[in-house]
Amino acid sequence: MEESKFSEEVIEQIKDIIPWGLSDENNLLIDKLILNDNLKTRYKTYGLCRECYQPNTSCDTSDFGYVYWCQSCNATRFEQDFKNWTSGDHHVDELVQKSQLKAKNYKEVIEWYNYQFEDVKTLIKDKSGITYTASWYGDLCMLEWDYVRNSWKRYNPGRVILRYLHDEPDNPVEFLKKVESRIAMNDIIQRCWDADPSNRPNANELYSLLYKFGFDAFFVQSSLAYRQVLEAYKINSSSFTGIKDIKLHPQAVYTSKLLTFKDLPNPQNADVDQI
Numbered sequence: 063m064e065e066s067k068f069s070e071e072v073i074e075q076i077k078d079i080i081p082w083g084l085s086d087e088n089n090l091l092i093d094k095l096i097l098n099d100n101l102k103t104r105y106k107t108y109g110l111c112r113e114c115y116q117p118n119t120s121c122d123t124s125d126f127g128y129v130y131w132c133q134s135c136n137a138t139r140f141e142q143d144f145k146n147w148t149s150g151d152h153h154v155d156e157l158v159q160k161s162q163l164k165a166k167n168y169k170e171v172i173e174w175y176n177y178q179f180e181d182v183k184t185l186i187k188d189k190s191g192i193t194y195t196a197s198w199y200g201d202l203c204m205l206e207w208d209y210v211r212n213s214w215k216r217y218n219p220g221r222v223i224l225r226y227l228h229d230e231p232d233n234p235v236e237f238l239k240k241v242e243s244r245i246a247m248n249d250i251i252q253r254c255w256d257a258d259p260s261n262r263p264n265a266n267e268l269y270s271l272l273y274k275f276g277f278d279a280f281f282v283q284s285s286l287a288y289r290q291v292l293e294a295y296k297i298n299s300s301s302f303t304g305i306k307d308i309k310l311h312p313q314a315v316y317t318s319k320l321l322t323f324k325d326l327p328n329p330q331n332a333d334v335d336q337i
C-alpha cells in the first residue's frame with residue numbers, strides 16, 4: 063500500500079534534519095526513507111510540521127517571512143473551536159467551517175468576524191447590496207499557528223472590502239455559493255499550473271472537480287453558473303454565423319517532439335501575489 067504519511071520510524075530519523083540545503087549523506091537517507099514522491103516533495107519544499115511531524119501542506123512567502131501550514135493540525139484546531147462561535151446563520155457557519163477544514167494554506171481560510179471597522183466609505187451600490195472600503199486598527203487576518211504563544215499569528219491587511227447584502231431571502235445563500243465556487247476554482251487553477259507536474263491533478267481528478275461546476279451550469283437553474291451559460295448561449299446563437307470556406311494548407315501537418323535541454327534550473331512556483 064502506498065504510504066500517505068510518515069511512519070513513526072521515519073519521523074524518528076528525520077525530525078532533527080533541516081530539509082533545506084541537505085548534505086549528500088542526508089539526501090541519500092531521505093531518498094532511502096521516503097519513497098512516496100509527493101510526501102518527499104512536500105517535506106523538501108514545506109518542511110515538517112512541528113506538532114505532528116508530517117510534511118506541511120504549504121510554505122508561503124509573506125511580508126512577515128515564511129508562513130507554514132499543516133492542514134491536518136490546523137483543521138483539528140479549527141474543529142475544536144467550532145462550538146465557540148456562530149454567525150447566527152447555518153449556511154454561513156457551514157461555509158466557514160468547510161473552508162477551515164479544507165485550507166491547505168493561510169490564504170484559503172475564511173473566518174467569521176464580529177468586529178467593528180473604522181473609516182467606512184461607500185465604494186459602489188448595486189441592486190444586490192453595497193460595497194464599502196474600511197480600516198481595522200489591529201491584527202485581523204490569520205497567518206499561522208504560533209507555537210510559542212499558543213495562538214494564531216495575525217496581521218493587519220490595511221484597507222479591506224466590506225460587502226453588505228440587502229435582506230433578500232435567497233441572497234446570502236447565492237452569494238456564499240459564489241464565494242465557495244471561487245475558492246474551489248482558484249484551488250484547481252493553482253494546482254494545474256504547479257511547476258512540479260506530480261502536484262497537478264490528473265485527468266480523472268480534474269473531471270470529478272469540474273463535474274460539479276458542469277452539473278450546476280446545466281442542471282441547477284438557481285445557480286450562477288447556469289445563468290451565465292444560458293446568457294453565453296443566447297449571445298453565441300444570435301451573433302455566431304459560422305466559419306465558411308475553410309481551406310487547409312497541404313503542408314500544414316504539425317507534430318510534437320521532445321526537446322532535450324541540459325542544465326535547466328528546476329521549475330519553481332511563482333508567488334501568486336506577485337504574478
Ligand SMILES: [Zn+2]
Pocket residue numbers: 111112113114115116132133134135136
Ligand atoms: Zn501537523
